[in-house]
Amino acid sequence: MISRATLTRQGQRALQCHKKPCISRCFASAASGSFNYETGDAAGVKVASRDLPGPTTHLAVVAKAGTRYQPLPGFSEALEKFTFKNTWRRSALRITRETELLGGQYTSYHSRENLIVGAKFLRDDLPYFAELMGEVISQTKYTAHELHEEVIPMMSLSRKAMLGHPDLFAINSAHAVAFHRGLGNPLYPSSSTPMTKYLDEERLQTYSRVAYSKPNIAIVANGADHQELMKWVREFFTEVENSPPSNLPSPGKEATKYYGGEERIAHDSGNAMVIAFPGSGSNTGGAYKPESQVLAALLGGQSHIKWSPGFSLLSKATAAYPQAHVQTDHHTYSDAGLMTVSMSGDANQIRDASKEVVKALKSVAAGNVSKEEVKKAIAAAKFEALESGQNISTGIELTGAGIIQSGKPFQIDELGKSIEGVTEDQVKKAAKSLLEGKATVSAVGDLYVLPFAEDLGLNV
Numbered sequence: 001m002i003s004r005a006t007l008t009r010q011g012q013r014a015l016q017c018h019k020k021p022c023i024s025r026c027f028a029s030a031a032s033g034s035f036n037y038e039t040g041d042a043a044g045v046k047v048a049s050r051d052l053p054g055p056t057t058h059l060a061v062v063a064k065a066g067t068r069y070q071p072l073p074g075f076s077e078a079l080e081k082f083t084f085k086n087t088w089r090r091s092a093l094r095i096t097r098e099t100e101l102l103g104g105q106y107t108s109y110h111s112r113e114n115l116i117v118g119a120k121f122l123r124d125d126l127p128y129f130a131e132l133m134g135e136v137i138s139q140t141k142y143t144a145h146e147l148h149e150e151v152i153p154m155m156s157l158s159r160k161a162m163l164g165h166p167d168l169f170a171i172n173s174a175h176a177v178a179f180h181r182g183l184g185n186p187l188y189p190s191s192s193t194p195m196t197k198y199l200d201e202e203r204l205q206t207y208s209r210v211a212y213s214k215p216n217i218a219i220v221a222n223g224a225d226h227q228e229l230m231k232w233v234r235e236f237f238t239e240v241e242n243s244p245p246s247n248l249p250s251p252g253k254e255a256t257k258y259y260g261g262e263e264r265i266a267h268d269s270g271n272a273m274v275i276a277f278p279g280s281g282s283n284t285g286g287a288y289k290p291e292s293q294v295l296a297a298l299l300g301g302q303s304h305i306k307w308s309p310g311f312s313l314l315s316k317a318t319a320a321y322p323q324a325h326v327q328t329d330h331h332t333y334s335d336a337g338l339m340t341v342s343m344s345g346d347a348n349q350i351r352d353a354s355k356e357v358v359k360a361l362k363s364v365a366a367g368n369v370s371k372e373e374v375k376k377a378i379a380a381a382k383f384e385a386l387e388s389g390q391n392i393s394t395g396i397e398l399t400g401a402g403i404i405q406s407g408k409p410f411q412i413d414e415l416g417k418s419i420e421g422v423t424e425d426q427v428k429k430a431a432k433s434l435l436e437g438k439a440t441v442s443a444v445g446d447l448y449v450l451p452f453a454e455d456l457g458l459n460v
Contacts, residue, residue: 037399037409038226042233044214044242046403049221049229057126057223058392060118061133062400065211066111067185068333074155074195075207076110077188081151082204083108083117087139095132104129112175112183113333114401115211118393126224127232133219134236137212142205152196158188166272166444167344169265173442174274175331177261178338182254206245213241218400222392256336260438262453262460271347271445275357275458277434279330279337283415284402287335290418291426293385296339298369298377298427299360301326311376313369314341317356324349326357334405338440347449358456365432374424382419386412435459 037048070076084106085092099106104121117136119129162168169190176184189195210216217240221229258278279296281287300312318326323346331338341357343350363369388394398410439460441453453460 036411036413037220039403039409040226040230042219042230043237045233045237045240046218046407047220047226047230047233048218048399048403048409049224049226051225052223054223055123056120057123057129057221058118058120058396059126059129059133059219059221059224059229060116060396060400061137061212061217062220062397062404063115063117063137063211063217064113064401064404065115065207065216066113067187068113068182069211070185071207072198072203073185073189073193074199075204076115077155077158078147078151078199078204079208079211080108080110080115081154082140082142082146084136085146085150086141086143087135088141089135089139095136098128099132102128106132110187111397112185112187114397116393116397116400118396123223126228130229130232131236134233134238134240137208137217138237138239138241140208142201142208144201147199147201147204152199155189155195159190159193162188162190164269166267166270167342169267170272170274170342170344170442170444171340173263173265173444174276174340174440175338177263177442178258178276178278178440179256179336180259183256183333183336183338209241210244213244215243216404218403220396220400222396256333258336258438260440260460262441263443264447264450264452265442265444266447267444270344271350271450272342272344273350273354273444273450274340274342274440274442275354275456276338276340276440276442278437279339280332281335281337282332282398282402282410283418284398284406284408284410285334286406287337288418289337289430290381291422291430292337292339293330293381293419294374294377294422295364295427295430296328296330297381297384298364298373299328299341299357300377300380301328301341313360313364313373314357317360318353321349321353321356324353326353334401339434347446350445351449351451354451354456358458361431361435365428365435367428371424374427377427378419378422381422382416385415385419 037050039048065076065079067076084095102121102125104119104125106119108117117133121129172186219233280289280292299314301314314326314328318324325344328341331340343353395410402408402410439453439458441458441460443450
């Protein structure tokens with residue numbers, strides 16, 4: 001463990017760096033500036049880093065422990081909220097004080113596939129934060145007191161917050177209908193989920209041994225020398241389980257299957273509707289279909305240009321329904337994807353706008369879109385993908401998930417080239433295939449007004 005004297009010296013240097021420019025400290029090691037990740041293996045732990053120029057480092061543990069892989073409801077969120085609490089070596093108060101002294105920040109969050117434990121700090125403080133991260137994922141104390149007095153109350157707040165958001169209900173519903181289990185598990189349990197009957201400190205402790213075992217995690221860094229990172233991972237991640245306990249199931253063995261279907265949920269706080277279709281998986285896996293991302297950009301809906309309604313197919317088709325907010329998104333996962341058209345607002349306008357959504361998709365399938373529109377969609381899809389990948393948090397999660405699942409890191413250059421290669425004919429075939437297959441339709445709100453899938457001419 002790093003001594004208190006060393007920590008104090010580091011804290012003093014951190015304070016000095018805040019008071020005046022510290023060129024020698026901030027750029028102590030040369031940075032490549034490449035957006036591609038360098039990968040390696042440090043004592044059985046998968047490591048990826050890119051040495052971006054700058055004075056700070058962003059370090060994260062990416063674990064295959066999102067809601068897709070949780071054994072019972074609420075486990076991923078509970079594991080997230082226990083992060084940076086008491087360990088067997090440090091109290092939560094000490095962790096907070098030491099992090100503040102070094103000017104660092106830490107965070108944890110989960111997605112449908114991953115749990116991310118991250119920290120941002122000055123480059124020279126990598127040894128301390130590598131030690132802290134190794135300790136947090138291998139030595140956290142999961143006690144009944146903290147679970148019931150702190151963690152579950154925090155989880156209850158997020159459950160209550162969902163009650164007033166029909167759009168969140170609709171997205172959760174669409175995933176459940178499309179994928180059933182796995183990716184169909186809600187990102188956050190609803191207030192009616194029987195969570196507390198499953199969640200206790202012993203089960204959570206057991207699940208953490210699976211979630212944070214070496215085959216199930218990756219260490220990813222932006223702004224760190226790769227060899228230095230490998231050195232500290234070897235030193236400070238020695239107490240991480242080499243493999244999940246043999247008597248516990250290993251997560252992620254079942255491939256995702258798309259089902260499709262329809263669900264309707266009455267709600268009196270607003271209206272939302274999601275029309276969804278199978279999309280593209282990550283480009284680090286075998287289910288990557290860049291034409292799906294281009295199709296999502298072609299449909300569009302919400303304008304990205306201020307004071308302009310936009311010129312995407314849906315922005316033009318639904319312009320007569322200003323009280324229906326329409327937006328196309330593409331949710332990308334390791335082995336599957338979901339392209340969603342979300343609508344929220346007035347129930348009557350959603351009903352009419354949803355018909356225009358299907359008409360627009362049919363026009364693409366029939367080839368009734370110009371080459372210029374497809375060209376703009378390719379440019380928009382490329383920009384969105386590259387912007388997302390360049391974002392440090394997104395890039396870290398995609399890279400960590402990639403090397404856990406397939407051993408392949410997320411490389412931003414490859415992504416751009418694949419989208420550029422999409423043709424007009426590929427987009428047309430993709431739209432036709434979606435219409436011929438099963439759609440996913442989720443309606444939340446005034447069910448006397450919101451249409452059924454059959455009313456829209458969609459197969460479910």
